[in-house]
Amino acid sequence: METVIIGNGIIALTTAFRLAKRASARDLITIIGPRARAGSATRAAGAMLNSFAEIEKGSLDHEIDMFRFELSHLAGRMWPRFENEMIEAGASCLPLGCRKCSGFGGGGCVDTGTYVVNNTAADDLDDENYDAIVDALEQFDEPFRHVSPRDIPNYLPEQKARATRALYIENEGWFNPKLILEKLDNLLKRFPQVRFVDAEAQRLLKTGKVLTGVVLSNGETLVGDTYLLATGATVTDLIEKSDLGIDIQRIFYGVGVSLEIRSRDFPHTKVIRTPNRGLACGIYSVPFFRDPDEPQDHILIGATNFISPTPYNYGRLTSVETLMKAAMEQINVNFYKADLVGINVGWRPTSQDGYPLIGRTSISNLVVCTGTKRDGFHLSPLLSEILANIIHGDKTDERLEWFHPERKPLRILSREAAIEKSIKHMMSAAYQHGFTPSPGGLTRQIIESHKANLERLHDDVGAHDWGIPPDMLDMYRYGHAKTDLRQNK
Numbered sequence: 001m002e003t004v005i006i007g008n009g010i011i012a013l014t015t016a017f018r019l020a021k022r023a024s025a026r027d028l029i030t031i032i033g034p035r036a037r038a039g040s041a042t043r044a045a046g047a048m049l050n051s052f053a054e055i056e057k058g059s060l061d062h063e064i065d066m067f068r069f070e071l072s073h074l075a076g077r078m079w080p081r082f083e084n085e086m087i088e089a090g091a092s093c094l095p096l097g098c099r100k101c102s103g104f105g106g107g108g109c110v111d112t113g114t115y116v117v118n119n120t121a122a123d124d125l126d127d128e129n130y131d132a133i134v135d136a137l138e139q140f141d142e143p144f145r146h147v148s149p150r151d152i153p154n155y156l157p158e159q160k161a162r163a164t165r166a167l168y169i170e171n172e173g174w175f176n177p178k179l180i181l182e183k184l185d186n187l188l189k190r191f192p193q194v195r196f197v198d199a200e201a202q203r204l205l206k207t208g209k210v211l212t213g214v215v216l217s218n219g220e221t222l223v224g225d226t227y228l229l230a231t232g233a234t235v236t237d238l239i240e241k242s243d244l245g246i247d248i249q250r251i252f253y254g255v256g257v258s259l260e261i262r263s264r265d266f267p268h269t270k271v272i273r274t275p276n277r278g279l280a281c282g283i284y285s286v287p288f289f290r291d292p293d294e295p296q297d298h299i300l301i302g303a304t305n306f307i308s309p310t311p312y313n314y315g316r317l318t319s320v321e322t323l324m325k326a327a328m329e330q331i332n333v334n335f336y337k338a339d340l341v342g343i344n345v346g347w348r349p350t351s352q353d354g355y356p357l358i359g360r361t362s363i364s365n366l367v368v369c370t371g372t373k374r375d376g377f378h379l380s381p382l383l384s385e386i387l388a389n390i391i392h393g394d395k396t397d398e399r400l401e402w403f404h405p406e407r408k409p410l411r412i413l414s415r416e417a418a419i420e421k422s423i424k425h426m427m428s429a430a431y432q433h434g435f436t437p438s439p440g441g442l443t444r445q446i447i448e449s450h451k452a453n454l455e456r457l458h459d460d461v462g463a464h465d466w467g468i469p470p471d472m473l474d475m476y477r478y479g480h481a482k483t484d485l486r487q488n489k
């Protein structure tokens with residue numbers, strides 16, 4: 001069998017690895033993607049392996065959300081073994097630093113331990129989400145402990161932004177995603193069945209009901225038996241250029257910035273993060289391992305998010321400023337003398353309904369995986385296994401049908417719940433950006449004004465009995481999100 005994988009991010013490469021391990025001598029796996037990986041979400045990711053720390057109030061109420069959490073939980077359990085499989089497969093072809101690594105806890109690019117802090121820098125949305133994290137940790141019997149914020153190593157926020165509560169989740173860790181990509185690139189080259197093509201897919205060709213090839217930026221056309229489309233946020237653009245006659249909900253560019261800093265006097269050994277807030281994942285700092293022979297004093301600060309219908313190549317000054325300010329105020333005041341090493345910009349593949357797209361399409365030899373938004377890195381050991389099973393025609397969990405690529409956008413939030421959630425996130429974002437209301441009724445007036453605007457927007461787009469996901473408001477407001485779903489399955 002000849003499998004053509006379009007894309008070279010974490011989803012594409014981990015799936016190629018799964019397929020390569022199952023391949024016979026006659027199989028061929030081709031990975032198409034530009035080596036520079038512009039806009040790759042994987043390269044910009046904090047690469048935290050968070051399931052519980054990502055929970056928000058109400059985020060496990062619906063059975064589909066609970067299934068998504070189940071996938072996340074399972075993926076977290078799979079990482080240590082998956083990491084060891086990669087080290088074993090890569091052997092002498094691994095980057096130098098990785099060769100000395102023994103996986104989790106081995107002092108390399110991966111480790112565990114996440115502090116979640118409940119601070120006063122934003123508003124009480126943080127408190128609600130923090131409570132939801134604690135409830136879930138207890139309900140699922142996940143190992144964690146309440147800690148005093150004062151005992152968190154290298155946690156020295158400004159007085160006004162200090163945490164009042166904190167907890168430590170033992171099993172939730174992080175990676176250096178750039179090293180993982182390098183590791184996967186290297187180890188895949190060891191498989192004779194795998195080849196890399198340093199080019200962009202420009203168009204997919206279809207004859208009858210099957211895909212028959214991929215036209216590349218270098219003028220070549222590549223042909224295979226089965227195709228996996230895993231180009232992250234660019235999936236919609238590629239499908240639109242290809243005229244395939246299938247209706248896949250739009251994938252937007254969730255433009256995110258993260259900063260790599262060097263903090264010589266205050267290096268980190270664990271993740272420190274807030275709960276999700278203000279339409280994003282809060283502020284976090286992640287140890288950024290580079291090489292066993294280099295000082296362990298680099299840290300990744302993340303992350304911002306804004307949704308765009310088109311690619312956006314640069315980090316906005318406001319994103320950089322927000323992260324630098326939040327890191328100094330909310331994580332460690334001594335970061336004022338840290339060095340800014342680099343600014344990463346990546347596009348979180350964000351679907352219109354906010355849920356991933358996974359599965360075989362009505363074009364029988366086309367499989368799609370995108371829409372992983374904020375946790376595709378974490379999910380990759382599991383998604384790669386699922387995708388390899390789909391490609392091989394093996395049975396998968398029936399509930400994955402919920403994430404079928406050609407589904408109608410899921411409408412899980414009611415109109416009332418969506419409006420309430422949007423207002424909370426908008427207010428939280430305002431407080432994070434320095435909003436200080438005067439005494440009196442100003443906050444109530446602003447909330448009422450947001451509510452009126454949101455009611456009007458819901459009316460305008462016909463959202464009478466369903467709610468717009470909070471991060472999609474502008475996409476609906478400016479006509480980028482589709483409201484007529486009649487053509488979808």
Ligand SMILES: Cc1cc2nc3c(=O)[nH]c(=O)nc-3n(C[C@H](O)[C@H](O)[C@H](O)COP(=O)(O)OP(=O)(O)OC[C@H]3O[C@@H](n4cnc5c(N)ncnc54)[C@H](O)[C@@H]3O)c2cc1C
Pocket residue numbers: 006007008009010011012032033034036037038039040041042043044045046047048049050199200201202230231232233234238254255256257258302303304345346347348349369370372373374375376377378379
């Ligand atoms: C700032 C930030 C922080 C994040 N933090 C986390 C985190 O802590 N934990 C977590 O689990 N997730 C995190 N994420 C999300 C995670 O990065 C994504 O869910 C995941 O990386 C998506 O992987 P992917 O392979 O689908 O896409 P990508 O990594 O974007 O890879 C797609 C690849 O396809 C290539 N490509 C694009 N178009 C074409 C084409 N036409 N032809 C060929 N190749 C093409 C691109 O060059 C790119 O390399 C974060 C994302 C961002 C931006």
